[in-house]
Every structure is written in C-alpha cells, then in structure tokens.
Amino acid sequence: MIVGVLGILKAGGAYVPLEPAYPQERLAMVLEESGAPMLVTQQHVVAGLPPHQADVVCLDSQWQEIAQENGHHPISPVQPENLAYVIYTSGSSGRPKGVCVTHRNLVHSTVARSIFYRQPPGCFLLLSSFAFDSSVAGIFWTLCSGGTLVLPAEGLQRDPQALVRLVQEQSVSHLLSLPSLHALMLEVAKKSELSTLKVVIVAGEACAPELVERHLEVMPGTGLYNEYGPTEATVWSSVYECQESANHETVSIGRPIPNARIYILDEDMRVVPIGVAGEIYIGGAGVARGYYRRPDETALRYLPDPFNGEGRLYRTGDRARYRSNGEIEFLGRVDNQVKIRGYRIELGEIEAVLREHPAVRESVVVAIEDQIGGKRLVGYLVLDEQHAFTARHCFATSVRDCLPDWDPLNCPTA
Numbered sequence: 001m002i003v004g005v006l007g008i009l010k011a012g013g014a015y016v017p018l019e020p021a022y023p024q025e026r027l028a029m030v031l032e033e034s035g036a037p038m039l040v041t042q043q044h045v046v047a048g049l050p051p052h053q054a055d056v057v058c059l060d061s062q063w064q065e066i067a068q069e070n071g072h073h074p075i076s077p078v079q080p081e082n083l084a085y086v087i088y089t090s091g092s093s094g095r096p097k098g099v100c101v102t103h104r105n106l107v108h109s110t111v112a113r114s115i116f117y118r119q120p121p122g123c124f125l126l127l128s129s130f131a132f133d134s135s136v137a138g139i140f141w142t143l144c145s146g147g148t149l150v151l152p153a154e155g156l157q158r159d160p161q162a163l164v165r166l167v168q169e170q171s172v173s174h175l176l177s178l179p180s181l182h183a184l185m186l187e188v189a190k191k192s193e194l195s196t197l198k199v200v201i202v203a204g205e206a207c208a209p210e211l212v213e214r215h216l217e218v219m220p221g222t223g224l225y226n227e228y229g230p231t232e233a234t235v236w237s238s239v240y241e242c243q244e245s246a247n248h249e250t251v252s253i254g255r256p257i258p259n260a261r262i263y264i265l266d267e268d269m270r271v272v273p274i275g276v277a278g279e280i281y282i283g284g285a286g287v288a289r290g291y292y293r294r295p296d297e298t299a300l301r302y303l304p305d306p307f308n309g310e311g312r313l314y315r316t317g318d319r320a321r322y323r324s325n326g327e328i329e330f331l332g333r334v335d336n337q338v339k340i341r342g343y344r345i346e347l348g349e350i351e352a353v354l355r356e357h358p359a360v361r362e363s364v365v366v367a368i369e370d371q372i373g374g375k376r377l378v379g380y381l382v383l384d385e386q387h388a389f390t391a392r393h394c395f396a397t398s399v400r401d402c403l404p405d406w407d408p409l410n411c412p413t414a
Contacts, residue, residue, distance in 0.1 A: 001130055002139065002149065004040040004059055012076040014083035016098070019131040024050045026096065030088050034098060066081060080104035086292050087133050089231050090345060098292030099133075105234040108285035110140045112257045116239060117225075119198050120145035121174040125167060127157050127181070133231045134176055134203060142174075160184040168193050176201040176227075176296065183211050185217050194219055203227040203236070205340075205375070207251040213244045228253035228330060232301065232314045234286035238262060238328060252327040253320070260284035262328065263313065264320055269306065277321045279334055281313040288314070338367040340375045350377070359384055 008015045016034045018027055024181040028050035029038070039054040043061040059066070084106045088096040114120065124142040126149055128134040142149045150170050156162050164185055166172070177185075179202040185194070200215065200222055215224045229237035240254025256262045261283040264272055272278040283305050290298030305311045319331040338345050347365045354363040364381035367375045 002151075005130075005139070008040065009076055009078075009084060010076065012078045012082075014085055016086045016088075017130040017135075020045050020048060020236050022131070026088075026275075028052070029096065032100070034086060079104060080107070081289075083289070085136070087131065087231055088185065095308055097294055097297060099231045100289040100292050101133075101136075101231075101234055102289055104134070105286055105288055106140065109136070109234040109236065110144055112259060112286075113137065113141045114145065115258045117199060119173070119223075121147040121199070123150060123171055123173045123196075125150045125163070125170070125172045125175040126150070127152070127163070127175060127177050132204075133235045137176055137201075137235050147173075157181075164189040164193050167197060171196045172199070173197060174199045176203060178179045178202065178204045179207045179211050179226075180205060183208075183214065186211075186214050189218070191218055191303045194222070197222045199223050199225065201225045201227055203229075207242070207250065208250055212244075212251055215242070216244050226251050226253060228328075229286070230282075230314070230316055230318075232283075232288050232316075233260070233282045234288060237282050237284075237286060240327065250331075251327055252323065253330045254327055256284070257286075260286050261308070263307065264322055266330070269303075272321070274322045274324055277319055277331055280318045280320050280328075281315040282316060283308060283311055283313045289313055340367060340373065345377070347377075350379070354381065356381055 005015050016030065016036055018030060020027075031050070031052045031054065033036045036054055039049075039052065039056045040180045041049075041056065041058060046056060046058065049346045054280065057066070080103050082103055083100055084103045085101050086098040087101070088098045090096055121138075124138050124147055126135060126138040128138070131236050139149065148170075150172060152163065152166055156166070160181065163181075164210070167175070173196060174409050176195065177200070182200060182202055197219065200219070202211070204225070212224060215222070224242040226240045226242055227236045227238070231236055236257060237260045238254045238256050240252045242251060263281045263283065264276075264278040265281055266272050266278050269281075281303075287302070290302050302312045303315060305313045317334050319327050319334050321331065323329055338347060345367075347367070350365045351363045354360055354365070360381050364380045366378055366380070368378050
C-alpha cells in the first residue's frame with residue numbers, strides 16, 4: 001500500500017483509499033463516484049470487490065510485470081493546487097462525501113507537525129485504516145522525517161496486548177490512536193513495556209481527564225497530545241499537550257497549529273466573547289478544496305473568510321469556546337452527529353432506518369459513553385404491538401444498511 005501511494009503521487013495522480021472490509025455498496029459507490037481509472041490492490045482482495053470499470057493492478061501477483069516498466073524518474077507536472085488524495089467520510093445525507101485534499105494542504109499538515117513536535121518520529125506505529133485521514137499523519141510525517149513506519153498485521157489493531165508487545169519489539173517512539181484504544185493499552189501494559197514511547201497522540205474522540213491521569217501515572221516521561229481536526233481541514237487543526245494540573249472537567253483541544261486559524265462564531269458569523277460557546281470555523285492552509293462533485297454541499301460548508309480578506313473558512317458543526325488562557329474547549333456538536341471510534345455518524349439517519357421496520361413506531365438513537373471514554377450506539381424503540389420482531393434482527397439488518405462503517409464484531413448492541 002505504501003509503495004502504491006507513493007507511486008501514484010510520483011506519477012502525478014491522486015489516491016482514493018478503500019477499506020476492503022467496508023460493505024460492497026459503499027465500495028461500489030466510491031468507485032463509481034470517484035471515476036478512478038485504475039485500481040491498485042493485491043490479488044486476494046480482488047475477488048471481494050464489487051463490479052467496476054477500473055483497470056486493476058495487483059502489486060503482489062503482477063510484481064514481475066511491473067518491474068519491467070521504465071525505471072526512469074517521471075517528470076511530474078503536479079502543482080500545489082492539484083489533488084493529492086480524496087478520502088470519503090460519512091455525511092449528513094447518509095451518503096459518504098469525498099474530501100478533496102491538495103498537495104498544498106498535505107505539505108502544510110506535514111510541515112506543521114515538524115514545527116510543533118520537538119521529537120521527530122524515529123519509529124511510528126500506524127494504527128488507523130488507510131481510509132482514515134489519520135493515516136496521512138503517520139505516513140508522511142514519518143517518511144519525511146526519515147523514520148521507520150510500522151504496519152501491524154490485519155486485526156492486530158484491535159488487540160491491545162498484541163499492540164503493547166509490538167511497541168516493545170519494534171522500539172516504537174510515536175503512535176496516534178483513539179483515546180479509548182490508548183486507555184486499553186494502558187490497562188494491559190506494564191510500565192516497562194511502553195518505555196520506548198516518546199510521543200502518544202490521541203484523536204478522533206473526546207479525551208477524558210481520567211485518561212490523562214492514567215497516562216501520566218504509567219508513562220510520566222512520555223508526552224500525551226490531544227489533537228483536533230476534521231478531514232476537511234487536512235487531518236489536524238489544533239493540538240494540546242496534556243498537563244497534570246489542568247483542573248478542568250474536559251481536556252482542551254489546545255491552540256491552532258502553525259498556519260491554521262480557528263474562529264468561534266455565533267449564528268451570524270460574529271466572533272463570540274471568551275467563555276461563550278459558538279461554532280468552530282477553521283481557516284488557513286489546511287482548508288481542503290471541497291467535496292468531490294458536490295458543489296452544493298461544498299458551498300454550504302466552505303465559506304468566504306470575512307476576517308482574512310482572502311481564502312475560505314470550513315464550517316465544522318462543532319461547538320467550542322475559548323478559555324481565558326487562549327486554549328479551546330470542545331463542547332460537542334451543533335447538530336445530531338457523533339463520533340465513535342473515529343467514525344462520523346448521523347444519529348437521525350439511523351433513527352429513520354430503524355423506523356422503516358414494520359414493528360417500530362418511534363425510535364431514538366443516542367451515543368452512550370463507557371468508563372474508559374469510548375462510545376457506543378444505543379437505540380430506544382417504541383413498538384407497534386401488532387408486530388413481533390427480535391432486536392437482534394432489527395439492528396443486524398437495518399443498522400448495517402444505514403451505517404456502512406458499522407462493525408458488528410465490536411458492537412455490544414449486536
């Protein structure tokens with residue numbers, strides 16, 4: 001995959017990552033909408049893909065054939081505003097949207113890491129799927145720093161004890177993980193087993209103060225950083241170095257990264273006072289081009305920047321407020337969207353699908369937080385007494401249709 005990604009960029013193309021474990025319908029939609037003329041994959045994946053029109057290149061079974069191609073370096077016509085990648089995220093319509101990220105955006109995001117983090121990644125453990133934008137952070141930050149990228153075997157990402165062993169065996173210095181996964185690793189690890197780690201970054205979910213306390217107890221010499229940022233602003237937009245004496249009920253998302261601007265505005269796009277809640281708008285070099293072939297939705301979310309005189313602001317839909325010390329406190333969403341294990345989920349879409357079942361008269365879906373700061377979906381149903389059904393059937397069919405990212409193996413409801 002890494003060879004494929006770098007080859008695509010070197011040839012002047014943009015890559016669209018696909019997760020083979022995703023439902024066929026989602027893969028088919030992305031292949032059709034993106035119009036990608038070429039599909040770079042491996043032989044064992046091909047049979048599980050939906051019908052498509054792309055030419056297939058298998059990096060494993062066709063390696064001998066590939067090696068016969070011209071080995072000269074191509075002269076790439078790529079400019080900073082050309083696309084580097086398109087990553088599809090969940091959308092309010094229930095149909096994934098492709099976020100168009102340019103080379104300028106990618107360079108900004110990568111260089112900002114080199115500026116902010118004092119220690120470059122000597123060995124980075126890549127835990128996220130390539131279909132998540134957090135993989136971009138690990139790949140390009142590590143390789144541009146001359147570090148080693150460690151790719152765990154498939155399935156290992158969900159085994160905390162195996163990950164702890166991998167950190168120890170590979171002398172991993174940096175990792176980026178969901179807060180809930182880091183909490184599980186801290187729970188099963190001995191202090192000496194994580195001693196090589198210099199930097200731990202958590203993102204994708206709210207970071208609980210209890211996690212900060214536990215991290216500082218088990219790994220006092222390892223920096224813990226809480227990052228915030230949507231895919232539409234190129235991976236990250238703010239960061240906070242977690243401190244022991246925070247004295248807050250919530251962990252801050254910090255301050256804007258280099259070359260990023262964060263405004264907290266009211267409904268009329270006016271700056272709110274310090275301590276007053278508003279919606280997060282992001283400006284600067286990380287603001288992506290927009291949504292692929294979705295001009296109407298792009299116009300709704302990417303707005304002219306009234307404060308800078310040029311450029312655009314991305315309207316996140318996230319609520320926050322500035323604290324008196326200049327740090328940002330994340331307060332949730334302004335709409336019905338939640339994030340679970342890094343996935344953006346529209347609760348209203350799930351409720352609508354559940355109501356399609358003939359036995360369900362009304363439904364409400366909420367995200368419940370567990371003891372380690374993770375979340376899971378819980379549906380509350382009002383039933384039509386004339387029908388009989390099993391909850392297992394309702395969730396196992398309807399939720400999968402509504403939520404392409406739903407993982408039944410890790411869903412307690414299922």
